[in-house]
Amino acid sequence: DGGITQSPKYLFRKEGQNVTLSCEQNLNHDAMYWYRQDPGQGLRLIYYSQIVNDFQKGDIAEGYSVSREKKESFPLTVTSAQKNPTAFYLCASSIVSRTGLISNSPLHFGNGTRLTVT
Amino acid sequence: GQSLEQPSEVTAVEGAIVQINCTYQTSGFYGLSWYQQHDGGAPTFLSYNGLDGLEETGRFSSFLSRSDSYGYLLLQELQMKDSASYFCAVSRLTGGGNKLTFGTGTQLKVEL
Numbered sequence: 001d002g003g004i005t006q007s008p009k010y011l012f013r014k015e016g017q018n019v020t021l022s023c024e025q026n027l028n029h030d031a032m033y034w035y036r037q038d039p040g041q042g043l044r045l046i047y048y049s050q051i052v053n054d055f056q057k058g059d060i061a062e063g064y065s066v067s068r069e070k071k072e073s074f075p076l077t078v079t080s081a082q083k084n085p086t087a088f089y090l091c092a093s094s095i096v097s098r099t100g101l102i103s104n105s106p107l108h109f110g111n112g113t114r115l116t117v118t
Numbered sequence: 119g120q121s122l123e124q125p126s127e128v129t130a131v132e133g134a135i136v137q138i139n140c141t142y143q144t145s146g147f148y149g150l151s152w153y154q155q156h157d158g159g160a161p162t163f164l165s166y167n168g169l170d171g172l173e174e175t176g177r178f179s180s181f182l183s184r185s186d187s188y189g190y191l192l193l194q195e196l197q198m199k200d201s202a203s204y205f206c207a208v209s210r211l212t213g214g215g216n217k218l219t220f221g222t223g224t225q226l227k228v229e230l
Contacts, residue, residue: 033218035220040222040223041223042122042205042221042222042223043207043220044220045218059217059219090160090161106151106163107218108163110160111159111160112159
């Protein structure tokens, strides 16, 4: 079955350490995204990528970094510069329409990684 | 700036109809989507409105009025399994590309 795999489901780190969250998809989607969700909040866009070797900052990119070396993979690194890293991180993917627009394409989400930094 | 507003919580009984409203203020508006998320789970896509009017998918319908910057999700014949959070999300075209911005979500509780 096609889908998006995020690992691990739970992650614990000490303050000051960088940590990388994995996201892999086998849906053959061109676009991939990282969102952060805090309790009782909506999803906030961290980074997104519409094509391999290219990515764009979202609304809250500070303290995060990404890479897109392969179509299937879009890992997110939470750096020590991120002031409040404890959150639920969701990866998603979508197609890019023939017009190049991704706005109207449904997002397919992974099951998320819950990161706790102490 | 931009904003999306939706009620934080709605309660309804099994078998009833419930409407979740969403008002938005944003530049570069392209369309409105709805997603469902059960506790601790992955959001799943429900519907998309790019044009004014009603879109129907089974028990769920979604409506958009661009002139009023307003949309809603209508859930009919409510079932216990519909208890979840529902997010509206605006698609917008920006100088940096295409973005999907989510509201803070409406928690729907379905009671017997």
